[in-house]
Amino acid sequence: MADDPNYLFSVGKSPMKYFMEEMFSGNSLRSTTTLGNEKERERVYDTIFRLPWRCELLIDVGFFVCFDSFLSLLTIMPARVLMTFWRLLNARQFKRPSAAELSDFGCFIIMACGVILLERTDISLIYHMIRGQGTIKLYVVYNVLEIFDKLCQSFNPDVLQTLFNSADGLANSQPENMSFWIWRYIYDQGLALAASIVHSFILLAQAITLSTCIVAHNNALLALLVSNNFAEIKSNVFKRYSKDNIHSLVYFDSVERFHISAFVLFVLAQNILEAEGPWFESFLFNALLVYFCEMVIDIIKHSFIAKFNDIKPIAYSEFLEDLCKQTLNLQTEDAKKNLTFVPLAPACVVIRVLTPVYAALIPCNPLPWRLFWIFLLSAIT
Template sequence: MVRRSRYLWHSLSPWLMGTWRISWTQLSLWIGSGLCLRILIIFMQCTNHRQSTFWMKCIVEIHCGGPQHLVVRKNESECMILSSACHGDVKCAAILFQLIDVGFFVCFDAFLSLLTIMPTRILIKLWRFLTARQFKRLSAAELCDFGCFLVLACGVILLGQTDISLIYHMIRGQGTIKLYMIYNVLEIIDKLCQSFGGDVFETLFNSAEGLATCSQENMKFWIRRFVSDQALAMAFSILHSFILLAQAIALSTCIVAHNNALFALLVSNNFAEIKSNVFKRFSKDNIHNLAYADSVERFHISAFLLFVLAQNILEAQGPWFESFLFNAFVVFFCEMLIDIIKHSFLAKFNGIKPIEYSEFLEGLCKQTLNMQTEDSKKNLTFVPLAPACVVIRVLTPVYAAHLPYSPLPWRLFWIIFLISVTYVMLSSLKVMIGMGLQKHATWYVNRCRKRKHHLHFD
């Protein structure tokens, strides 16, 4: 047998060398690599399945000259874990949608309360003072109302002196990269103002409560403290109003531009937001605050789009409404998509389960119902004064442009009429949103109470 194999080899070797022109070196390399491949495959069959699959794929790619599709059958437990993870991501996204939407309407309700309920209480207090003609010490709520009204009035007056067209052309003259940097800087300052604003107005409200309940001996101290806190709140609110106005003008510049500046701004800004949040360790409280910040940010974007709408009503020529709707849809769609991606990565990387977002939503619903929670620091904090200043500043020229040209008494009549109609519309909207929030919050809190693990087994 050995002689026969040697005879075949010596008879075939000259034919291989001559016909196929294969050298001894190439032949030995092929045989050696084949033997090594066979030995490694036998060795990997005795090792871990995942490691052998990886190394087999690498070796086959090296020897075959291209990638090979290796079909590896997963275990049933791995498939169950993967399907449960996908189900958890979908559930997180669904609860996140609901959480941000409810937070948006909570912010909108506070905004409408500032424009409807606060002026009503001030008018009632003034009417009582004029009819009784005797001064009584104001309560803490009344001091807060007068303080907020003073801040709102000063902010609207100062923003009314601002030349929007000048700021618009200054921002429009910048390049796309500079525009992106300007918008990012304004957004960072806006977030800092949001974080600082809650503490400023909480201090003001504490001073108002102390002034309302203090004795005559400490009256001067509390008056000085209230005045200083009022000045600080006024300066802060005016600064925040200017930041929001500049941010709205920057977004309007991107929307009006014809060089796809809006898409460049959205892509760069959203990728920067993803980069600054994903693949980082966040605690449960930080993710809770981040979800609330996304709700406030969505409300601010709505105010910016209202600014763009008002500017189009005043200055646009030709058909513009369809373009505005498309751009508004793009902005909101990108914002929703980025929120989903961001929170999905955060939930997956930090081990946050859907039940955690359900607890966030339950806490927000309890805040809507004015129920006592375990930690009041987890409440949604939103100061609507700065957005209200911007919205009033933007809508005032729209109302002025549609006033009829008539003598002064008739102009005053039309001004009072438009203000009254707007007040009735905002009050009706406030009642509807408030009732909807109350009904939804009651339903969700009762649902969470009935279920043992907060929708974990849905």
């Protein structure tokens, strides 16, 4: 140690001399930090200002794309199915349905069966079973359901693509191969039906769990939001992502935002039917709290993911451009960059929830007035 020049230098320096050197040697944190440059300054402002609003804009646009697909399923698809049946009934000879008509028919069967099964589900029983759990158990239940929801989001589009492929094959098959394609279409229809029904029950259970937390008076909602959202940050922020992975992650957040809207609608319907006393202010506060927490967590998550992976804010503008091209049915270079959303399961849950609300609020008037109230309530909800 005596031969070490640094050791001799440190021994030979007096405390006063060391103190004076520290006083006049510049930045006091120079030993643990480095001098920044213009690039580092840009990264700071990208993380705080430029990226959050672009990210939120992209998620919101993705939400409305999902909402458009959801409304199309509830309005355009049934009308197309009715037109197809009307054409088949009025035709003098049988005409093979097209691939689009077979696809619409398959989706209609899935949605109808899902609604029928959910109608037979006792929501009150599930609600009281979940309500009897503690706050920690509610957090565990919600996270387990969320994991299965994401698995279904990843699996169900592939199943539906398989069904559409079989519909296309059946519509364009030769007469000698007709039997093969019919059975293939039936098998794929059954698989898509099972997958969609499972997803519907998962979403219904999630909605009931969130409703339980909102109705509870022991800060269960706040505990659920804090634990769930910070677990999401922990599981996503400190990982390496490519640009394509971040692109897919934003779309997952858009779909999640739409599912949360369906859950909030479920809570609203339950309050309309069962709540006593003034409840709307409490519901509105809790709903805004859920949306605010989700928005803040998504912004924090994407800001730091972009920071750690050196993703510029302009990338989110490129993602938005790709989403606009998808919405306008313009061909993109990579189909994997498209927003994939299957609204069948959320549609089943929403129909199951709104049916008793319509039954309770539509007055017992003649048919024209009933139709008027149906259209009015449909426009409101």
